[in-house]
Amino acid sequence: MYVGIDVGGTNLKAGLVDEAGRLLATRKIPLGPFQGKEYFVRRLAELTAQVSRDGGVAPGDLEYVGMGIPGAVAEGNILYTCNIPLANVPIERLFSQYLDVPVLLENDANCAAVGEYFCGAGRGTKNFAVVTLGTGIGGGFILGGKLYAASGMSGEVGHMVVERNGAVCNCGRRGCWETYASATGLIRMTKETMEGNRESLLWEESKGGTAVSGRTAFAAALRGDAAAKALCETYVDYLAAGIVNLLNILQPEVLAIGGGVSEAEDELLLTPLREIVDRESYAAHCGGKATVVKAELGNDAGIIGAALLKRAI
Known part of the structure; x- marks a missing residue:
């Protein structure tokens, strides 16, 4: 045990x-x-x-x-x-x-x-990657059936820069992936969008701005709110930037996305994400296709x- x-x-x-x-x-x-x-x-x-x-x-x-x-x-x-x-x-x-x-x-x-490798989305693979979307962004890699853990500091994928001179990250850099594609980053961008769109359903979904979460933008977008839809598209673009980078570097058989944000509806998250991956990943130019899925084990x-x-x- x-x-x-x-x-x-x-x-x-x-x-x-x-x-x-x-x-x-x-x-x-x-x-x-x-x-x-x-x-x-x-x-x-x-x-x-x-x-x-x-x-x-x-x-x-x-x-x-x-x-x-x-x-x-x-x-x-x-x-x-x-x-x-x-x-x-x-x-x-x-x-x-x-x-x-x-x-x-x-x-x-x-x-x-x-x-996920032993009990979830990575079963049957040899090379597998996980990205977790929560307070920050974490990454974990199984390569050749073993965990890649260099000096205890591997997998800090959230701190690769996707927006040069962008928002300040808790690590001290600017424009880190997790400042834009984590749940925390999505909440920040949701609040910024709300301030410029006072009539948006984002206000209703967040109880007047008192309960903004990583689900707020997706909930409002499902109801047809234009500002929320645009925000979700921006978020997926940022998410895809990091995902494609990882796929190009590691070429795993499967990359699974976990964390609370990953539970968003496929039509707003996974489907457009896969479209970008299929279009932009290096493997796509070589007749290959990276498999991006949702993690299976949840929390x-x-x-x-x-x-x-x-x-x-």
Whole structure:
């Protein structure tokens, strides 16, 4: 038995997972205001113990705990995270103060790639990629059946620039892909569009601007709102810019898109995205065709992948 933990910018999610990748129990708690690394690690240990017992397993009987971290990791340490104030945190050592269970750390999007590879959209492939659209943008790559994880800092695809001198990213650069194609970026662009279109249905869909989300633009576009439709097209253009870059570099058999934004209706997201990919990717000029799909495991991908990390390394 294994526990997989997915550390997000908003929530901490954990699951008890068996050898076949089946989720036997899950828990989710809010990350809440950051109160220091010791408090953060204690919460992770408490969450591990709770979800283990939910599944009828003593925490000490776990094979290991796998953790997906939204940033760079190495040798049991969190090196840096962009959207949570974590840097140089010896998480494995701190965790051992609470539970005597081995800990494996990996980037959260890498964990999602592992989960989808073994149990979701990547089954049967040899070279596979995942892009997660959430608070930021993460990427994970399975190459030759193994996770590509160079020095704990691979897969930071959200920080390639797609708009030179564009909006400032949390990493300090301007125009990073995640400032335009993450859920956070889409929310920012939605608010900007609303300010210039006071009669748009975007206002109604967001309860007068008080509840703007990554779904707001798509919901209004489905109702025929012109400003929302134009915004969705702009968003897909930005999303496609990064997707095509990745396909050209890696040439995976399948690239899966996960995260909350990926749940948007196909007619507004996946269909136009595939049209751009088929037109612009290098493989399209050579008689090939990249397969872009939605991830299959939803919010469970990172949990399952974290739990199955040892298989992919």
